[in-house]
Amino acid sequence: MTTSSATPDQHGSTAPTGETPLVPVGVLGARGRMGTEVVKAVNAADDLELVAMVDAGDWLFDVANAGAQVVVDFTRPDVVMDNIRFCIDNNIHCVVGTTGFDEEKLATVAEWLRPKPGVGVVIAPNFGIGAVLLMRFAQEAARFFPSTEIVELHHPNKVDAPSGTAVRTARLVAAARRAAGLPHPPDATTDSLPGARGADVEGVPVHAVRLTGLVAHQEVLMGAAGETLTLRHDSYDRASFMPGVLLAVREIGRRPGLTVGIESFLGL
Numbered sequence: 001m002t003t004s005s006a007t008p009d010q011h012g013s014t015a016p017t018g019e020t021p022l023v024p025v026g027v028l029g030a031r032g033r034m035g036t037e038v039v040k041a042v043n044a045a046d047d048l049e050l051v052a053m054v055d056a057g058d059w060l061f062d063v064a065n066a067g068a069q070v071v072v073d074f075t076r077p078d079v080v081m082d083n084i085r086f087c088i089d090n091n092i093h094c095v096v097g098t099t100g101f102d103e104e105k106l107a108t109v110a111e112w113l114r115p116k117p118g119v120g121v122v123i124a125p126n127f128g129i130g131a132v133l134l135m136r137f138a139q140e141a142a143r144f145f146p147s148t149e150i151v152e153l154h155h156p157n158k159v160d161a162p163s164g165t166a167v168r169t170a171r172l173v174a175a176a177r178r179a180a181g182l183p184h185p186p187d188a189t190t191d192s193l194p195g196a197r198g199a200d201v202e203g204v205p206v207h208a209v210r211l212t213g214l215v216a217h218q219e220v221l222m223g224a225a226g227e228t229l230t231l232r233h234d235s236y237d238r239a240s241f242m243p244g245v246l247l248a249v250r251e252i253g254r255r256p257g258l259t260v261g262i263e264s265f266l267g268l
């Protein structure tokens with residue numbers, strides 16, 4: 001199947017005049033909550049072709065055998081590194097939404113990419129445009145407020161806590177606070193139950209709520225003398241992540257190396 005356009009495809013392959021080949025896409029975690037939504041979104045896109053759906057117990061080689069040029073990974077923090085390694089080794093670009101990345105894992109991926117200058121990997125804790133903007137707004141506002149705390153709220157089937165988005169937001173806020181020379185936020189607590197003040201992510205308290213009925217939500221609360229600022233984002237449906245995922249799938253062939261977050265794809 002082809003679309004009718006004269007432009008070359010994002011991977012640089014040559015197309016017959018007037019036609020652009022569809023980008024072959026594989027989905028890892030294809031039977032999961034996010035994978036199911038990605039499969040629907042890829043099938044609905046005129047310029048993409050779903051060539052492989054892989055879930056736990058399936059053969060990873062299927063994505064390479066099917067000729068996938070881009071793989072989308074929404075699996076689990078404990079398996080995603082093996083998947084990325086496989087894709088890089090097989091010259092397949094990766095769009096990764098799976099969470100659980102720290103600086104060490106990101107450095108490892110960057111190292112794997114070094115001998116593969118044509119391969120791109122984007123790892124984004126959140127593909128929701130509103131969530132990306134929330135992170136940016138929090139980063140901008142952080143230096144004006146002595147106190148910042150983060151509350152993330154998710155469905156109870158989520159395996160990781162705090163969320164990848166909350167951890168990244170906390171790190172961005174912490175970096176902005178450091179750059180502005182802000183001291184540790186005021187907090188007189190000396191007596192508390194374990195966990196009552198949340199997880200400490202680079203000095204920013206992060207609180208995780210797991211509640212039936214929720215999808216993915218985050219509040220960043222900032223306080224100064226006599227005022228507070230609350231930034232909130234809500235994903236009510238996993239469809240909210242799809243414009244960002246499809247943008248990354250279309251863009252990643254032009255972005256060799258490691259990209260963290262989709263901010264640069266959005267021109268932010």
Ligand SMILES: NC(=O)C1=CN([C@@H]2O[C@H](COP(=O)(O)OP(=O)(O)OC[C@H]3O[C@@H](n4cnc5c(N)ncnc54)[C@H](O)[C@@H]3O)[C@@H](O)[C@H]2O)C=CC1
Pocket residue numbers: 028029030031032033034035054055056057074075076077079096097098099100124125126127128160164241
């Ligand atoms: N970046 C973003 O915008 C978003 C990220 N996420 C993250 O995506 C990940 C998945 O979330 P959900 O879809 O809710 O989880 P889920 O549990 O519904 O889906 C994960 C799927 O991966 C499969 N899987 C496990 N091991 C595998 C392997 N080795 N190869 C292929 N498939 C394998 C599981 O069988 C399951 O079907 C989580 O880390 C979550 O935090 C979720 C939503 C948005």
Ligand SMILES: O=C(O)C1=N[C@H](C(=O)O)C[C@H](O)C1
Pocket residue numbers: 099125126154158159162163164165166215216217
């Ligand atoms: O597991 C989820 O659902 C989500 N995971 C991501 C995260 O951990 O930040 C993104 C979003 O919050 C939904």
